[in-house]
Amino acid sequence: MKRALPVLVLSVAGLIPVWRYEPSTGSTATEATAPASTPSVSSSPGSSSKVVTGTLVPTEKGDVQVEVTYAGDKITSVRMLKQPNHPQTTAAVPKLIAETLEAQSADIDTVSGATITSDGYKESLQAAIDAKGA
């Protein structure tokens, strides 16, 4: 864990200039930001996985806080707990919807799939659509 904490601090410190960056301003001064809280560490019993919550870092675009999951010394995931609601940030982190994979049949006009060869085409749904239209 002793190695993990400096890594986290560096990660957070590395993010600050990203949100602070404003191309149009004349001033390039960067203020040192004092951590508002200390990082907290929790580990789940029975596994080597540890979750570290970073300090809350206030920036002029809003608060930034990350959560890092470690397996041993390796970072397995980084999650944004708080991030400024700013176009730069929202563009960088697209919001995805998770769903379960379905197998369905439906009335369609055409089928998108990985490049099909002429052999594969004979048994494809697209072949059936073409046969119906011809």
Add this chain to the structure above:
Amino acid sequence: MGFPVSLRVDDEDVPAEAGDAVFAWLREVDERFSPFKAGSEVSRLDRGELSPDGLSADLTEVLHLCEEYRIATGGAFDVRLPGRGLDPCAVVKGWSVQRAAELLTAAGARRFCLNAGGDVVVSGGPWRVGVRHPEHADKLCTVLALTDGAVATSACYERGDHIIDGRTGRPATGLLGVTVVAPTLTEADSVATAAFAMGPEGIDWAAAREGCEVYAVDAGRRVLRSRGFPVSGT
């Protein structure tokens, strides 16, 4: 390249020659850009018989696109892999089918659906475009409703592990399939292939691209899609 092309044009005032022109153009592209034909411009460039400033405007455009996507993916998408010949097929396909769709529009077609080996361009919808299920050839995993635009899918079910992650030189793993919707097929096809080469991180990468919507199935059969992916209501 050897893939089937299906074309449906609903405008009765568009002459049949417009469709013939599409097929003639795609045959011409195969002759000029196939790395499997010894006499193609691509093969001649690869053998050093052509100088980079003596290329056709079309091939120059294609190679510029290849380089853009290589840089944008940190090298995961690469048409010049070590130990292999130049193979720009992944960009040529989308680019040439997009050009074919533009030929149709120029000939006056307003409502059409062009499908080239699973890559789709539609115009004047509504059109219902199914996405082939990554594991069941006779099923769909989703259906999208599209008015105008392009859809491309990259997956490993048809030709095996043929997409190489240029960063490792090994077949890309981690995703069963990626479908991208974009304003043009040039973008949709290249982004789908590039995202597949990148693996799971390619989903976010593709979703962040201007004008692209993404639907991906990861190795755990979980679907991840962007909010704007136009899933059909019914």
